[in-house]
Amino acid sequence: MSRTRRDPRTERALHLVAGTARPRLDRAAAPAAASPTGRPRRDPRAEVDSALVPGPARRRLDRTLRQTGLTGQTGHIVHLIEPEIALTAPPRIVVVEEPAFLVAAVPDAPGGRLTAHDRQVLGAARLLAEGGGAVVALPGGPVEELGGAGADRSQVLAGESEFDPEGRAAALAAALRRLKVRHAVFPETAEGGDLARRVAAALGEPLFAAAESLTARAVTRAARGRRVEQRATPPRLVSLTADAVAAYAGAPREAREINALGEVAAVPRAIVSARVVPADPATVPLSEAEFVVSAGNGITDFERFRALVAALRATPGASRVVCDAGLMPRAAQVGASGTVLDATCYFALGIAGAPQHLQGVARCEHVVAVNTDLHAAMIERAGLAIVADAQEVMPALLAALQAEETRE
Amino acid sequence: MKITVLLSAGRHPVSARPCPPAVELQALRLASGLAADITGLHAGPSADGVADALGHGLSTLNLLTIKGDSDPLVSLAATLKATTPDLILAGRQAQGGEDSGLLPYALARELGLPILADVVRIDAGGEGLLAVEQVLPRGARRRVVLRLPALLTVHPAAPAPLPFTFAAARRGKITQLQGVDSQPPSAAPEERPYRKRPKLIAKSAAGASAADRLKAATEAAAGGGRLLVNPAPAEAAREIITHLREIGVLRR
Ligand SMILES: Cc1cc2nc3c(=O)[nH]c(=O)nc-3n(C[C@H](O)[C@H](O)[C@H](O)COP(=O)(O)OP(=O)(O)OC[C@H]3O[C@@H](n4cnc5c(N)ncnc54)[C@H](O)[C@@H]3O)c2cc1C
Ligand SMILES: Nc1ncnc2c1ncn2[C@@H]1O[C@H](COP(=O)(O)O)[C@@H](O)[C@H]1O
Numbered sequence: 001m002s003r004t005r006r007d008p009r010t011e012r013a014l015h016l017v018a019g020t021a022r023p024r025l026d027r028a029a030a031p032a033a034a035s036p037t038g039r040p041r042r043d044p045r046a047e048v049d050s051a052l053v054p055g056p057a058r059r060r061l062d063r064t065l066r067q068t069g070l071t072g073q074t075g076h077i078v079h080l081i082e083p084e085i086a087l088t089a090p091p092r093i094v095v096v097e098e099p100a101f102l103v104a105a106v107p108d109a110p111g112g113r114l115t116a117h118d119r120q121v122l123g124a125a126r127l128l129a130e131g132g133g134a135v136v137a138l139p140g141g142p143v144e145e146l147g148g149a150g151a152d153r154s155q156v157l158a159g160e161s162e163f164d165p166e167g168r169a170a171a172l173a174a175a176l177r178r179l180k181v182r183h184a185v186f187p188e189t190a191e192g193g194d195l196a197r198r199v200a201a202a203l204g205e206p207l208f209a210a211a212e213s214l215t216a217r218a219v220t221r222a223a224r225g226r227r228v229e230q231r232a233t234p235p236r237l238v239s240l241t242a243d244a245v246a247a248y249a250g251a252p253r254e255a256r257e258i259n260a261l262g263e264v265a266a267v268p269r270a271i272v273s274a275r276v277v278p279a280d281p282a283t284v285p286l287s288e289a290e291f292v293v294s295a296g297n298g299i300t301d302f303e304r305f306r307a308l309v310a311a312l313r314a315t316p317g318a319s320r321v322v323c324d325a326g327l328m329p330r331a332a333q334v335g336a337s338g339t340v341l342d343a344t345c346y347f348a349l350g351i352a353g354a355p356q357h358l359q360g361v362a363r364c365e366h367v368v369a370v371n372t373d374l375h376a377a378m379i380e381r382a383g384l385a386i387v388a389d390a391q392e393v394m395p396a397l398l399a400a401l402q403a404e405e406t407r408e
Numbered sequence: 409m410k411i412t413v414l415l416s417a418g419r420h421p422v423s424a425r426p427c428p429p430a431v432e433l434q435a436l437r438l439a440s441g442l443a444a445d446i447t448g449l450h451a452g453p454s455a456d457g458v459a460d461a462l463g464h465g466l467s468t469l470n471l472l473t474i475k476g477d478s479d480p481l482v483s484l485a486a487t488l489k490a491t492t493p494d495l496i497l498a499g500r501q502a503q504g505g506e507d508s509g510l511l512p513y514a515l516a517r518e519l520g521l522p523i524l525a526d527v528v529r530i531d532a533g534g535e536g537l538l539a540v541e542q543v544l545p546r547g548a549r550r551r552v553v554l555r556l557p558a559l560l561t562v563h564p565a566a567p568a569p570l571p572f573t574f575a576a577a578r579r580g581k582i583t584q585l586q587g588v589d590s591q592p593p594s595a596a597p598e599e600r601p602y603r604k605r606p607k608l609i610a611k612s613a614a615g616a617s618a619a620d621r622l623k624a625a626t627e628a629a630a631g632g633g634r635l636l637v638n639p640a641p642a643e644a645a646r647e648i649i650t651h652l653r654e655i656g657v658l659r660r
Contacts, residue, residue, distance in 0.1 A: 111656070120608075163550065166522065190545055194525045197510055201517040209508035213605050222602055225419045225504045232597035243607040270522030272537065272553040279547030288547045291657040312658060345657040347648075366655050368648060374637065384651045386644045387637045393648075396641035400649055 053374075060375070091251045096152045099134030104176060104184040105151065108191050109143045117187045119149045119247035124214050124240050126150040126248045128183045131216075137255065138175060140168055147255035150248030155260040163274040166267045169198035174262030176203065186239040196239040207237045214238065214245050281315045286332065286339040289315035291347070292364075294334055297321045298350020298371060302328070304394050305349070311401045312347075319351050335360035349390040353378030409444040409532075409556075412493040413466070414484070414512070415458050416450065419504030426457025431499040433464045433569030435562040438530050439497055440465045440570065449487065451480035451587050462580025463572040469580065472587030481511060483587030485518040495538065496559040500526060509561070516559045524554060526563040 017024040053060045105125035107118035114122075125135045129152075137143070137151035146154050157175055159167035172195065176184055186196035188210045200207035211219045219238060220231045281289065293309045294317035295302065309316045318328035320335060334341060336356040346364040351357060353369075353376055361367060361381070369382035370390045379385040386393065413436050418429035439446045448469040450458045453476045455469065462469060472483040488496065501509035516523035526543045533539035533553050542550040543563045636647060652658035 163552075190526055190543070193509070197513040197525075198523075200510060201513040204517075207508065207510055209510060220605075223505075223507050223599070225421055225424065225507070227419075227424065227602050228599045229602045230597040230599055232595075244605070246608055268520070268522065270555045270558055271524075272555060274550055274552045276544065277541075277549045277551060279549075284547035288545070290546050291652075312652070314657075345652065345655050347652075366657075368651060370644070370648075379635070380633075383633055384647065385633060385635045386639065386647070387635070388639060388641065388644050392641040393644045396645035397648060400642070400645040404649075 062375075093147070094152075094251050094253045096132075096134040096253075099129075099152065100132035101129075101134075101182045102136050102153070102179050103129040103133050104136050104138055104179065104181040106138050106172065106184065106186045106192065106195065107143065108187055108189055109139045109141065110191075112141055112143050114143060114145060114149055115187075116247070117189060117242045120242065120245050121185050121187045121192075121240055122146075122149040122151060123248040124238075124245040125183070125185045126250075127214065127216055127245065128185070128234060133182065135253075136179065136181070136258070136260065138172060138260065148252045150250070150253055151255040152253050153258045153260075154255045155258050157260070161274075163271065164269070165194060165198060166269050166271075169195055169202060170264050170267045171261070173199050173202040174264045175260040176262075178262030179260050182236070183234055184237050186237070188239040188241045193239055196237060200237050203237070205237055206235060207239060208232065208235050209239050211238050211240050212244050214240060281313050282310070284315055286315060286317060286334070287342060289341070289343050291315065291345050292317045292334070292341055292343045293347040293349070294318055294351060295322055295328065295349050296351030298390050299394075301391060301394070304398070308394050308398055311398055314347070315343075317341075317346075319354075319357055348378050348382070349394070351378050352376045353381055409442060409495060410491075410493040411439045411442065411444045411446045411495045411497065412488065412491065413439055413446060413448050413461075414450075414496065414498040414515075415448045415461050415469070416499065416502040416505060416511075417452050417457050418502060419457075421503065424504075426504075428458055428461045428464075429499055429503040430569060431501070431503075431562055431564050431566075433461060434564070434566040435497040435499060436461060436465050437567055437570050438527070438562060439495075442495075442530060442532065444495075447491075447493075449484065451483040452476075455582055459580075459582060460572070460577065462582075463574060463577030465570040465576070467576075467580055469582045471582055471584050473584060474587035475589050477592040478587075478589045479592065480587075481514055481518065482590045484511075484515055486588055487585070488515070488519055492557070494556045496521070496557075498559065498561050500561045500563055512559055512561050519559070521557055521559045522554060523559045523561070524552060525561045527560045528563050528566040530560070 012025065015025045015027055015029065017026050048061065051061045051063050053062050103125045105122045107114055107121055109118055122135065122137065129135050134152035135150055136153040136155065137146045138155055138157050140158050142156055157168060157171045159165065186192045196207055208219055208221060211221050213220045214234065217233060218231055219234045220229050223230050286292065291314040293312055293314040295305050296319040299305055306316065316332055317334040318332045320333055320338065322328050323330050323333040333339065334357060336359045338360060340360050341364055343364050345366040346361045347368045349370050358377060358381060367382040368384045369378040370386045370388060370393050371379055372387065372389055374387050379387065413432065415428055415432050418427055419425065420427045446466060448461055448466045450469065451472040451474055453473065455471050459469065472487060474480065474483055498512040501507055513523060524540065524542060527540045528543050529541035531539045536556050537553055538556055538558065539551065539553050540560065542552055543565050544550055636644060649658065
């Protein structure tokens with residue numbers, strides 16, 4: 001059907017100012033009734049005005065409407081993204097009272113925190129528990145946020161000492177036997193993979209090692225030098241590679257503590273002593289580093305930058321511009337044509353955040369950025385973003401770290 | 409000290425021709441650094457490929473002949489129970505077979521030996537003891553002292569294998585022994601040509617556009633970003649240090 005026709009006469013009548021002898025029109029006033037099409041009219045001028053970013057001399061617009069809280073004064077702390085949880089009521093906790101069967105997940109959880117891989121393992125266990133099952137998490141130490149990651153039950157199964165893989169594997173095998181779990185999922189990491197194989201040997205069962213895809217009906221893995229894909233219905237013991245299954249994203253679950261301790265057979269222990277030697281951050285390869293401090297084109301004082309990296313006990317990195325200029329070695333380049341990081345924290349000094357650079361830090365959990373430009377992509381990516389001159393922040397950081405050391 | 413190195417029939421990762429997996433040759437090198445009596449042990453239908461290990465510093469290879477599809481575990485366990493070496497070295501994972509890395513664990517269980525994974529350095533540690541270095545993620549190491557006899561698996565970060573020498577390969581001795589044939593495992597999984605599966609990309613939904621994927625790669629991971637505009641340098645430094653401490657990357 002054609003659009004309703006405009007009626008200029010009635011539109012004009014809506015703008016008439018009442019009470020004067022001569023007909024007067026007030027075009028600025030909003031018409032009493034909406035337009036005949038029912039759509040509110042856009043006001044491009046007002047939109048542009050509200051998107052104007054105050055501050056810099058050059059006119060700049062921010063059309064994402066994220067800066068509405070920004071007032072432009074210096075030294076203000078602005079929360080860019082409001083936590084969404086505050087707006088909605090806390091989600092209800094899902095409770096499985098009488099599970100038909102159990103699926104175990106064994107997260108590594110180094111330092112009591114779930115890694116992304118651990119969350120994927122819990123997500124995979126959740127997939128296998130569809131249809132009335134419950135997921136029971138069996139970490140090696142107390143872990144928070146298990147419920148949010150999809151665990152219905154939990155039980156800590158630790159070894160006797162800090163490094164006791166034999167004891168932990170025996171306790172785990174006993175728990176799996178006692179709980180009669182239908183499946184047990186492990187992460188295919190150094191620790192999780194070792195544990196999975198120990199448990200498989202203790203139970204005398206096959207392990208579907210390094211699964212690369214997993215659904216309730218089929219798991220696959222590579223074999224024969226990655227020339228063949230093996231496919232089977234999920235067996236009892238599965239270890240899962242990273243980034244194969246999505247983490248659980250539903251409503252939180254209760255992660256109720258249960259008693260899963262089974263009868264542990266006596267284990268002969270051969271380890272006399274064990275001591276962890278931490279990696280030397282100055283020599284560890286960039287792809288394995290935990291904390292990377294990186295310099296971009298905004299940095300000119302590289303002596304100070306190196307001193308700062310050493311004081312923070314971090315691994316040095318750089319953007320491509322800096323490496324091209326020969327100011328840092330090529331091995332330090334972060335990004336698509338350099339090294340893709342797997343770090344926990346990335347600290348970027350004077351880096352704009354080109355897409356090629358950001359690809360290199362996509363997997364970093366935390367990003368801290370110092371840049372003079374409020375609109376740099378790195379500032380947007382950062383969890384803590386500081387709009388300041390990095391040349392001045394570096395000596396301040398060094399002084400603060402030194403002051404702390406002398407105080408101790 | 410008597411050391412047995414377990415050698416599997418590997419395939420070259422690129423050409424797929426028979427050759428010993430690199431990590432098992434690295435195990436050989438670790439063993440030869442201990443000045444000990446070293447034997448290689450393989451259970452399989454022939455010594456194809458495995459024999460190349462003789463050129464990398466091995467003088468004797470014991471070949472347990474079994475049928476192609478029988479489980480090597482039974483033969484290996486029987487032989488090792490008879491020879492009782494002080495130390496057994498294996499690769500972390502074979503290359504060209506099942507590639508599950510499960511055999512050393514099953515063998516250790518069968519022999520009642522302790523097992524330690526991912527070793528990159530072995531030193532003699534006194535009477536009946538061994539000092540080894542184990543690889544941990546992120547470049548860290550763990551120094552472990554353990555009692556012998558034991559079974560260790562070697563990590564690819566160990567020193568490179570000794571170079572191949574043709575004369576040594578000619579000189580090396582292969583002893584053929586009869587292995588124990590056993591039933592192949594009943595429920596063999598279905599096999600098909602390998603297909604690479606896409607990795608999950610953080611946060612972006614399936615079928616998302618390139619723009620969405622770029623956004624997922626570049627957006628703040630944890631949300632709740634905090635922005636400080638033109639703070640004094642000292643204040644900025646304080647904020648950064650507290651933040652790094654909270655995350656746990658900056659330790660005293
Ligand atoms: C095919 C291809 C591959 C690439 N691969 C990579 C790669 O792997 N890695 C990589 O890094 N790049 C890569 N690049 C280059 C990339 O596109 C950018 O050019 C580069 O990342 C920019 O580096 P930068 O941020 O250090 O420099 P710039 O873009 O010059 O940015 C400097 C930043 O520092 C800020 N600044 C200036 N002075 C100060 C100060 N005193 N204090 C604080 N901040 C200050 C500025 O505001 C600016 O944001 C690639 C490009 C191509 C075409
Ligand atoms: N048939 C075999 N004979 C001797 N050693 C083997 C054999 N198969 C596997 N191994 C050893 O066990 C390790 C792990 O093998 P796998 O469990 O097949 O990945 C290998 O690196 C070898 O050291």
